Amino acid sequence: MKRKKLYLFLCSVITFLSVTNAQNFEINGIVYDEQGDPAIGVLVVLKETKLATITDTNGRFQLLSPVEKAIVKISGVGYQTLEVAAGKNLQIQLKPEAYLLEDVVVTGYQQLPRDRVTGSFKILPLDALSKPTTNIGSRLIGTIAGLQANTTLDGDISFEIRGKTSLNANAKPLIVVDGFPIEGDLNTLNPNEIESVTLLKDAAAASIWGARSANGVIAVTTKGNRSAFNRSETKIEFSSFFKFAPKIDxxxxxxxxxxxxxxxxxxxxxxxxxxxxxxxxxxxxxxxxxxxxxxxxxxxxxxxxxxxxxxxxxxxxxxxxxxxxxxxxQSPSTQQYNLNIATDGERANHYLSLLYEENTFYAKGKDNWKTQIGYRTNVQFAKWLKFNLSGTFTYKEATDNSVxxxxxxxxxxxxxxxxxxxxxxxxxxxxxxxxxxxxxxxxxxxxxxxxxxxxxxxxDLRTTNIDARLQAGFTVKILKGLTFDSKLQYELNNTLNRNFYSDKSYTVRATVNQSSSYDRGTGKVTLNLPLGGFLDQSRTRTDGWNIRNQINFDRVFNGVHEVTAIAGTEAR
Structure with missing residues (x-):
């Protein structure tokens, strides 16, 4: 009798274990980040049961599911949440969080989500960037609080952020393009290349850029500075517009x-x-x-x-x-033609822009034309080494014979x-x-x-401007979350003024007559200047260098804690 009871007990245990094993299915795999490295501390949740675990130092995870057809939910700070069908030996690659441009604040040294930035800042709405214009400054007017714009009859725009900080000092804000301050103004930028514009307005700007940002900072990011690489794809865009206005009242x-x-x-x-x-x-x-x-x-x-x-x-x-x-x-008019060519590859992307523009202004004898070429490339030489290069060349001729x-x-x-x-x-x-x-x-x-x-x-009063800007740098991945950036910028601003006055102009006639000696007794006039036209020429050239070395640390611990830090040196 005792043997029979023992047998029945063992059968019950075996049956229970068999049923248990039949109801639990193993789920395992490895999670990788966007660079292909194991993602540590990523949260893995079994959607039906809420059972959860995190990936280990090798990016691996393992769960037991009571149902065979389950859904696994993977999430981590800075990454998109993914859902995949359960299974064994899963290979899952995370995708970085795709922040909207309106949710990203560009400080010049780094880009941060809006909710992680302290201080006063404003971001230009995306719909304002799509409007056709000859100057990106015109898109800023009336769109951002605290930005005061002064516009001339010819459309030249100057800005002040938070009002004047000094009675005599320059009130212009600091212009930062792709992480570097520039000597030129917003007129030197191709408005069709702008991807985002951020205004830094308080002590947060001063803590980053020092005394140069006393009047605020306008940080501009251009298109083509992407670090992601996709399958081979080429995109061509062409745009043009013509603007005409009646003579001024x-x-x-x-x-x-x-x-x-x-x-x-x-x-x-x-x-x-x-x-x-x-x-x-x-x-x-x-x-x-x-x-x-x-x-x-x-x-x-x-x-x-x-x-x-x-x-x-x-x-x-x-x-x-x-x-x-x-x-x-005269009636002012503007015509602009712009061609953009973007090519993405698995290891490199390229961006080329061509611009031609003509303007006539309200006063007869005043007009200008310019052409601009821009090029940017990002190359992933290895998983640990990335190179970027960008350059812009602008040639502009302006005539101002107006009175x-x-x-x-x-x-x-x-x-x-x-x-x-x-x-x-x-x-x-x-x-x-x-x-x-x-x-x-x-x-x-x-x-x-x-x-x-x-x-x-x-x-014939002419001004020729040549503006060139070259940026180059590389990024080295040292450890997970730790990178080293080395960048440089060279900027050239060359201005030639050539003013010619013929002997029919009042400028020449009055100057020669006034410089002559006159004898009141005889009425004799003695010339002290030769006859003929005047030619006045001047040239101004500015060369600027900027070299920066920067260490960046950005890492997520246990899927919930994120540490971000930067340190570096800069010489200009």
């Missing part, structure tokens, strides 16, 4: 009183609080409006009251707005041409009545007349 831009109101004001102010008028003397070096000249000539006795009033009343009927629009203004400054100095009744279409003589540095009375003008080599239309046609 002169009444708004100049904001002057009418001719009649101006004359009445000059009559009221004359000999009261207006400027001191010249006396009847051997002195012609002064300039006043025709209305004030008529009033002064009447005071000196050269004009009767009737003639003076006749002149003033005639001036009230004139309005030079239409003539200024016709002869001195826009003279436009705002004219009274509304000073006409550019008379009723027959002949160009008039406008005041510009001379008191014409004294010049007529005390000088024999015919003895001077040039006449003393000034007309802005003639001045526009008689000069």
């Amino acid at each position: 002169l009444n708004y831009a100049r904001s002057l009183a009418s001719s009649a109101e101006t004359i009445e004001y000059e009559k009221m102010a004359f000999d009261a609080w207006s400027a001191n008028m010249p006396a009847d003397a051997f002195n012609a070096m002064s300039s006043f409006s025709p209305g004030l000249v008529a009033l002064n000539e009447h005071r000196l006795g050269y004009l009767t009251e009737e003639k003076t009033n006749e002149l003033l009343e005639s001036y009230k009927k004139y309005d030079n707005s239409e003539q200024i629009k016709k002869y001195l203004l 826009s400054n003279g436009i705002f100095g004219l009274t509304p009744y000073e006409m550019l041409v008379d009723e027959e279409g002949n160009r008039t003589n406008l005041t510009n540095g001379w008191y014409q009545p004294n010049l007529d009375r005390y000088f024999v003008k015919e003895n001077f080599p040039y006449d003393f007349t000034y007309n802005p239309i003639t001045e526009l046609e008689s000069r």
Whole structure:
């Protein structure tokens, strides 16, 4: 009887163990990071039962599942959460967390998720980057709080972050492109190459960039600086746009009183609080409006009251707005063509951009054109060695023969041409009545007349800019989570100014006449400068070097703890 009971007990145990073994299925495998190395401390969860474990120092894990068709969930800090079907000898490779660009803060030395950054920062919205423009600065206007923009009629933009920090010092923020500060401004960047823009605004900027960031930092990341490598793929993008605007509203831009109101004001102010008028003397070096000249000539006795009033009343009927629009203004326009070619391979990626752009501005005689070439490459020579190279070359020519400054100095009744279409003589540095009375003008080599239309046609003022920037570096993987970066940047800014004034320009004529010696007794004029045009040239060149060595540590422990640190040296 005892033997029978013992037999039944052993059968029960065997049956229990058999059932238990039949209900548990082994799941094991190895988890690798994006570089192909074993991922340590990654959390592995059996989705149906919530049973969990973490990978060991070799990236291995093992679980027992009560069901055969189970789902394994793998997650780690900085990586995407994966779900795979359960099985044996699984080979699982993690993928880095794909942060949206709006969730990544670029400090210049590193890129961090938004939730890990302290201090005040702003990120340019992604939709603003897609808008066509000639200057990335125009995309920043009105999109980021705390950024003050100043825009000229020609579209030139300057920025201030947090207002002025000094009355006399430069108020421009520091521009950082792909981790290095640049000498140029945002105009030197191809707006179609920008991938992200981050503004650092408080002490966090100063702690990174020092005194140079007293006015804030604009950190820019360009396209093509990717470190991930995919299967061979080529992507070609072409974009172009044309922008056209009517001539500026002169009444708004100049904001002057009418001719009649101006004359009445000059009559009221004359000999009261207006400027001191010249006396009847051997002195012609002064300039006043025709209305004030008529009033002064009447005071000196050269004009009767009737003639003076006749002149003033005639001036009230004139309005030079239409003539200024016709002869001195033009409709601004912009045309831009951009070609991007990106190639990704298993061990290298390349990015090439070509840009051509033309601009005409509101003032006649003012325009520019530029062409820009950009190239970037990243090469993975080995699992522990990565190389990157990028370069940008920009050639720009600008012409500014405009007389826009003279436009705002004219009274509304000073006409550019008379009723027959002949160009008039406008005041510009001379008191014409004294010049007529005390000088024999015919003895001077040039006449003393000034007309802005003639001045526009008689000069060629050009500026040529060559901007080049080269960045190169390599990254060495020392240990898991520990890397060494060595980078350098070379920057060249070369500006050539070439200003030519022909002998028909007022600049040449006035300079030669004023430098001449005049004998009041005989009216003889002795030249002290040779006749002919003026050529004024100047060149400015800036070379900049920046070398940086940096150690980076970024590692996750036990799947929940992450340690990040950087240290390095920089010379410029």
